[in-house]
Amino acid sequence: xxxxxxxxxxxxxxxxxxxxxxxxxxxxxxxxxxxxxxxxxxxxxxxxxxxxxxxxxxxxxxxxxxxxxxxxxxxxxxxxxxxxxxxxxxxxxxxxxxxxxxxxxxxxxxxxxxxxxxxxxxxxxxxxxxxxxxxxxxxxxxxxxxxxxxxxxxxxxxxxxxxxxxxxxxxxxxxxxxxxxxxxxxxxxxxxxxxxxxxxxxxxxxxxxxxxxxxxxxxxxxxxxxxxxxxxxxxxxxxxxxxxxxxxxxxxxxxxxxxxxxxxxxxxxxxxxxxx
Numbered sequence: 001x002x003x004x005x006x007x008x009x010x011x012x013x014x015x016x017x018x019x020x021x022x023x024x025x026x027x028x029x030x031x032x033x034x035x036x037x038x039x040x041x042x043x044x045x046x047x048x049x050x051x052x053x054x055x056x057x058x059x060x061x062x063x064x065x066x067x068x069x070x071x072x073x074x075x076x077x078x079x080x081x082x083x084x085x086x087x088x089x090x091x092x093x094x095x096x097x098x099x100x101x102x103x104x105x106x107x108x109x110x111x112x113x114x115x116x117x118x119x120x121x122x123x124x125x126x127x128x129x130x131x132x133x134x135x136x137x138x139x140x141x142x143x144x145x146x147x148x149x150x151x152x153x154x155x156x157x158x159x160x161x162x163x164x165x166x167x168x169x170x171x172x173x174x175x176x177x178x179x180x181x182x183x184x185x186x187x188x189x190x191x192x193x194x195x196x197x198x199x200x201x202x203x204x205x206x207x208x209x210x211x212x213x214x215x216x217x218x219x220x221x222x223x224x225x226x227x228x229x230x231x232x233x234x235x236x237x238x239x240x241x242x243x244x245x246x247x248x249x250x251x252x253x254x255x256x257x258x259x260x261x262x263x264x265x266x267x268x269x270x271x272x273x274x275x276x
């Protein structure tokens with residue numbers, strides 16, 4: 001999270017603008033002679049609406065709702081990838097960052113949750129990062145008996161997966177095998193067979209792959225998938241590396257569905273600068 005974004009969060013609690021009610025004072029009655037009754041003037045209420053903020057943010061009790069922003073961005077991502085494609089809609093998609101620490105695992109898991117919540121199909125999230133797996137920690141579950149075990153062993157693919165929040169969202173964790181064996185597992189004939197099982201068992205499959213600048217695992221996974229999503233980190237990923245990898249993916253006839261710019265900094269409005 002950027003420093004500017006943290007400043008926005010700290011200053012956010014002073015943004016709450018309560019609706020003001022302006023009541024006109026009753027007019028003072030004129031003096032009259034005789035028994036003529038005095039006619040009172042009823043107070044009139046004028047409701048002053050809350051002023052809207054002129055920047056792209058969501059507030060909850062005066063603070064930015066980060067979870068809501070993440071859900072909205074994830075919905076826009078899956079809408080573009082799965083629902084608005086002019087070609088055949090993909091069902092198996094690989095997510096991979098350019099470098100380590102680009103936030104690929106988080107984006108992939110949020111996309112899977114958004115897809116499960118906005119479609120009627122079942123979703124399987126696959127952790128194919130055998131070297132540094134993280135999805136089991138994200139969902140606070142075990143990592144044993146997962147994807148690598150399915151490539152090396154026998155049994156139906158669903159027996160290696162585990163349901164998460166609901167029966168329509170499943171996790172196929174990386175498994176118990178060491179990362180050094182990943183190259184042979186991901187280039188085996190068994191990989192294609194297991195992906196065919198995933199297609200038959202689930203409506204959508206989202207795969208979290210290792211970074212592209214260090215390993216070739218993501219390329220091997222993309223060859224048996226329907227498309228690829230690149231994850232880049234703002235102010236970190238080098239433009240040359242991103243262009244080179246994109247060209248390599250297209251040269252390998254891998255369908256690039258889109259790119260995600262993660263950790264992007266948002267400009268702070270002038271009104272907020274005066275509060276800091």
